[in-house]
Amino acid sequence: MKEFQSGLGWTYNTLIGITKRKSTRVYQIHKKINLNWVAIDRATVNLSRTDKIQGLQLIRTQIPLVAANGMTIFKSQGSSISQVVVHVKRHRKPVGKLSMKLTRESLYVACSRATSLQGLFIDGKFEPPTSPPPSDPVTIEMDRLRITPYPFTCKFLQDFEQGFHRVYYQNIQSFAAHYLDVLSDNCAKSR
Numbered sequence: 001m002k003e004f005q006s007g008l009g010w011t012y013n014t015l016i017g018i019t020k021r022k023s024t025r026v027y028q029i030h031k032k033i034n035l036n037w038v039a040i041d042r043a044t045v046n047l048s049r050t051d052k053i054q055g056l057q058l059i060r061t062q063i064p065l066v067a068a069n070g071m072t073i074f075k076s077q078g079s080s081i082s083q084v085v086v087h088v089k090r091h092r093k094p095v096g097k098l099s100m101k102l103t104r105e106s107l108y109v110a111c112s113r114a115t116s117l118q119g120l121f122i123d124g125k126f127e128p129p130t131s132p133p134p135s136d137p138v139t140i141e142m143d144r145l146r147i148t149p150y151p152f153t154c155k156f157l158q159d160f161e162q163g164f165h166r167v168y169y170q171n172i173q174s175f176a177a178h179y180l181d182v183l184s185d186n187c188a189k190s191r
Contacts, residue, residue: 084114089124104129
């Protein structure tokens with residue numbers, strides 16, 4: 001829904017650009033442009049970073065848009081992205097059956113791609129997923145863990161009996177900087 005005329009870009013969103021729409025209303029009526037569209041002015045930026053070369057400037061004029069990529073939730077798995085827009089609008093199955101919403105698992109994967117809460121944006125009306133039923137295996141396991149917590153113990157390498165094989169790993173790249181630490185570490189010296 002974009003139109004480019006006389007150096008202006010137009011984008012549609014009724015929630016933004018109220019002041020800009022007022023200033024371009026006459027032009028939009030005259031050119032028969034949708035009055036809900038918002039004009040995006042061209043921006044001119046001086047890209048010269050140094051004053052060493054006198055009389056030479058690098059100036060660029062363009063419409064200030066930021067490139068964005070779309071991907072499916074499955075493709076996004078394992079990614080960490082600073083700005084994420086999760087599209088949660090209901091969609092129809094190809095056969096034309098009832099509309100579907102994202103599953104709990106898909107919604108978790110999609111929202112957890114953002115590296116911060118400030119970088120997460122939800123597109124559409126968010127409907128929280130239904131709670132898992134009591135017979136769900138994850139629910140059963142979580143209930144079991146709450147009743148019988150895992151007994152936690154902490155042992156050092158030197159505390160194990162002689163019948164155990166001990167493996168001690170040191171990063172060779174940082175060994176020179178930390179060899180005194182290794183010499184004073186009882187775990188490293190245990191046999």
